[in-house]
Every structure is written in structure tokens, then in C-alpha cells.
Amino acid sequence: MTNNLKIFIGNWKMYGDISSLKILRRINTFLNTKKSKMRPRVIMCIPSILLYPFSKYLKNSKVSFGAQNCHEIDSYGPFTGSISAKMLKKAGAKYVIIGHSENRIEGDDQKKINKKIKSAQRQNLSVIYCIGENLTQQKKKLTFKILKKQINSIFLHKINLNKLIIAYEPTWAIGSGNIPRAEELKKIFSFIKTIIKNKIKSKKIPKILYGGSVNNSNIVSFLAIKDCDGFLIGGASLSSKKFIDIIKKCYK
Numbered sequence: 001m002t003n004n005l006k007i008f009i010g011n012w013k014m015y016g017d018i019s020s021l022k023i024l025r026r027i028n029t030f031l032n033t034k035k036s037k038m039r040p041r042v043i044m045c046i047p048s049i050l051l052y053p054f055s056k057y058l059k060n061s062k063v064s065f066g067a068q069n070c071h072e073i074d075s076y077g078p079f080t081g082s083i084s085a086k087m088l089k090k091a092g093a094k095y096v097i098i099g100h101s102e103n104r105i106e107g108d109d110q111k112k113i114n115k116k117i118k119s120a121q122r123q124n125l126s127v128i129y130c131i132g133e134n135l136t137q138q139k140k141k142l143t144f145k146i147l148k149k150q151i152n153s154i155f156l157h158k159i160n161l162n163k164l165i166i167a168y169e170p171t172w173a174i175g176s177g178n179i180p181r182a183e184e185l186k187k188i189f190s191f192i193k194t195i196i197k198n199k200i201k202s203k204k205i206p207k208i209l210y211g212g213s214v215n216n217s218n219i220v221s222f223l224a225i226k227d228c229d230g231f232l233i234g235g236a237s238l239s240s241k242k243f244i245d246i247i248k249k250c251y252k
Contacts, residue, residue, distance in 0.1 A: 010237025055092025066095030
């Protein structure tokens with residue numbers, strides 16, 4: 001059993017429709033009937049078109065809702081196909097993922113990512129900021145250099161630390177089934193924590209999560225990472241059973 005792993009974030013990516021509400025209803029039922037020793041914090045980052053109906057149908061539930069990206073302009077404007085932080089907030093989102101590797105590949109450079117973080121926080125959204133190295137960088141042993149750059153960048157401007165979660169997702173692990181070794185992750189999480197502490201000069205730092213091929217089979221292997229506060233979960237979050245099993249295994 002662990003008392004440290006408390007945050008479980010699902011990222012549905014481009015999956016789900018109105019019938020997928022049953023997945024969240026089952027998870028919410030579980031959270032309402034779970035044993036008191038389990039205190040998971042559950043956030044589901046779903047497609048933007050589902051935010052309003054899902055947050056309406058599951059009002060006052062133990063599942064919080066988040067979006068998967070936002071525009072760098074936080075209000076309204078002539079940006080066809082884009083969704084602002086203000087729109088997401090009005091639709092029921094409390095969180096938003098920014099800097100996910102799939103969005104970085106699509107053109108989100110660090111400058112744009114920083115603008116999106118500021119945009120989201122101006123609308124009082126909590127940011128789930130993704131960091132991580134790709135396979136080439138990992139093979140060249142550039143992981144720590146890349147992570148330091150990605151972390152330091154967001155502190156170039158004022159940031160609300162109370163509205164920030166850091167998610168370490170090595171690009172090469174996402175959807176591949178390959179995961180870093182536990183000993184390697186311990187060093188990486190310790191490094192991330194040290195970098196943040198040096199920047200903010202405080203013992204209280206944002207929560208740090210792991211993401212990348214997390215499922216109910218390999219979850220136990222992550223429990224020894226004391227600096228890891230939870231998980232960003234992809235495919236397994238589309239199944240209520242798999243998602244619930246992940247939470248259960250963290251609290252055995």
C-alpha cells in the first residue's frame with residue numbers, strides 16, 4: 001500500500017463519445033464506495049466536445065475534468081478550429097494538459113507552450129505540464145539536459161505553482177509498451193524534484209507524475225519511486241475496469 005501515489009489522470013486523446021459516460025460513472029461509483037484508506041484524486045482529460053455534457057451529468061462527482069490542450073490566446077479570437085482556455089473553463093474543465101509530446105510533434109515549441117500555460121492559468125485552470133525526452137535523446141544520454149531545459153523554461157515568467165502538475169512522459173514509452181527501469185526512474189524523479197526546488201526555493205513543490213504505457217499489469221513496478229505522486233494514464237483510462245484496477249493495486 002502507498003500513501004504517496006494519489007493522483008490518477010486519464011488522457012483519452014481522440015477517443016470517446018457520449019456513450020463513454022458509462023466509463024466515468026463506473027469509476028465514480030467505485031470512488032464513492034472505496035475503502036477510506038484509499039484517497040485517490042481522479043482527473044479525466046477528455047475530448048473537448050464531451051466536457052460540457054459529462055461535467056453536467058456527473059456534477060459534484062469525485063471525477064474532475066480536464067482538456068487535452070488549449071490555444072495560447074485565453075479568450076476569443078479569429079482562430080479557426082481552436083479552443084481557448086476560457087471556452088474550456090465554461091465547458092466544465094478544471095485542468096488542461098499542455099506540452100504533451102504529441103502536441104510538441106505537431107508544432108508546439110517551448111515558446112508557444114509557455115504562452116499556453118499562462119493562458120490556462122489566467123482562466124484559473126490547473127495545468128498538467130508534460131516533459132520528456134524522445135528516443136534519440138535518450139540513446140544519446142540527453143535526458144537530464146532536456147528535462148532541465150523544459151522545466152527551467154516555464155519559470156522564465158511568473159507561474160502559479162498551486163495550479164501546476166508536472167508529468168514526466170518519455171516520448172519513446174508512450175503507447176509502446178516499453179517503460180524505463182525503476183532505478184532509472186528514481187534518478188529522473190529525484191533530478192526533476194531537485195531542479196524545481198532550486199527554482200522555487202520551497203519545500204512545497206508541484207506534484208510530479210509518471211506517464212507512458214502505464215497499465216494495470218506494470219503499475220506495481222512504479223510503486224518504489226518515492227518522488228512519484230501519481231500517473232498520467234492513456235489507453236487504460238478508456239476502460240473503467242483497467243483504470244480501477246490501477247488504483248486498487250496502488251493501495252494494496
